[in-house]
Amino acid sequence: DVKVTQSSRYLVKRTGEKVFLECVQDMDHENMFWYRQDPGLGLRLIYFSYDVKMKEKGDIPEGYSVSREKKERFSLILESASTNQTSMYLCATRDRAIPGRAFFGQGTRLTVV
Amino acid sequence: AQSVTQPDIHITVSEGASLELRCNYSYGATPYLFWYVQSPGQGLQLLLKYFSGDTLVQGIKGFEAEFKRSQSSFNLRKPSVHWSDAAEYFCAVGAGAGTASKLTFGTGTRLQVTL
Numbered sequence: 001d002v003k004v005t006q007s008s009r010y011l012v013k014r015t016g017e018k019v020f021l022e023c024v025q026d027m028d029h030e031n032m033f034w035y036r037q038d039p040g041l042g043l044r045l046i047y048f049s050y051d052v053k054m055k056e057k058g059d060i061p062e063g064y065s066v067s068r069e070k071k072e073r074f075s076l077i078l079e080s081a082s083t084n085q086t087s088m089y090l091c092a093t094r095d096r097a098i099p100g101r102a103f104f105g106q107g108t109r110l111t112v113v
Numbered sequence: 114a115q116s117v118t119q120p121d122i123h124i125t126v127s128e129g130a131s132l133e134l135r136c137n138y139s140y141g142a143t144p145y146l147f148w149y150v151q152s153p154g155q156g157l158q159l160l161l162k163y164f165s166g167d168t169l170v171q172g173i174k175g176f177e178a179e180f181k182r183s184q185s186s187f188n189l190r191k192p193s194v195h196w197s198d199a200a201e202y203f204c205a206v207g208a209g210a211g212t213a214s215k216l217t218f219g220t221g222t223r224l225q226v227t228l
Contacts, residue, residue, distance in 0.1 A: 031214045040122065042203060042220035050214060058215065090157070094207075094214055101147060102207075102216050104157045 002027040006091050006105040013112050019078040021108050023091030031094040032074035033102065034066065036087040043090065049074055081112045115140045115206050119219035127227050128196050134189040134222050136204030145207035146187040148178055152200040163187065199226045
């Protein structure tokens with residue numbers, strides 16, 4: 001089965017810090033995604049990548065950037081963390097050839113203090 | 114742009130009762146539709162999906178959903194709810210393959226089951 005691994009389950013960072021959230025998948029999927037999940041707002045797409053070094057903005061990219069240097073790894077970067085970025089962050093992958101389901105990691109709960 | 118609306122934020126049903134969770138979507142072509150469930154402290158699990166063909170799709174855990182193009186709906190149903198079904202449910206629409214492959218989610222419906 002597909003495995004999507006997020007490097008941390010819980011993170012606490014200070015305002016202004018640069019934060020890296022890492023996601024690794026083992027199924028050679030071309031498409032990878034970063035979502036944030038907030039109560040009452042569901043999952044909102046931050047960025048996605050459809051190939052190495054390729055990226056597209058999602059619905060809420062402000063304050064975030066991403067990096068995809070290798071196919072299996074997709075990083076989300078908070079250049080200067082703010083308290084309104086406290087949230088659950090979910091990484092997902094999807095096979096480009098088959099418009100099938102997305103596979104999700106367990107999530108990283110980030111708290112910015 | 115694609116979008117998904119789940120009009121019910123919170124639903125409470127008694128164990129053994131039937132369930133219907135509503136989902137309406139907006140998409141310019143034939144949509145790929147999904148229902149996911151998230152149990153407390155757990156990741157998202159796919160319940161079922163619709164790509165084409167039969168408009169009534171069966172999923173895991175006894176769930177089914179019906180695609181109605183005329184109503185732009187993809188409602189989730191279960192004939193008899195179990196206490197373990199208490200969770201948050203998300204409807205999603207996918208834009209297909211390639212660069213336009215993003216999934217857009219609704220805001221979710223939290224299901225509470227009373228004994």
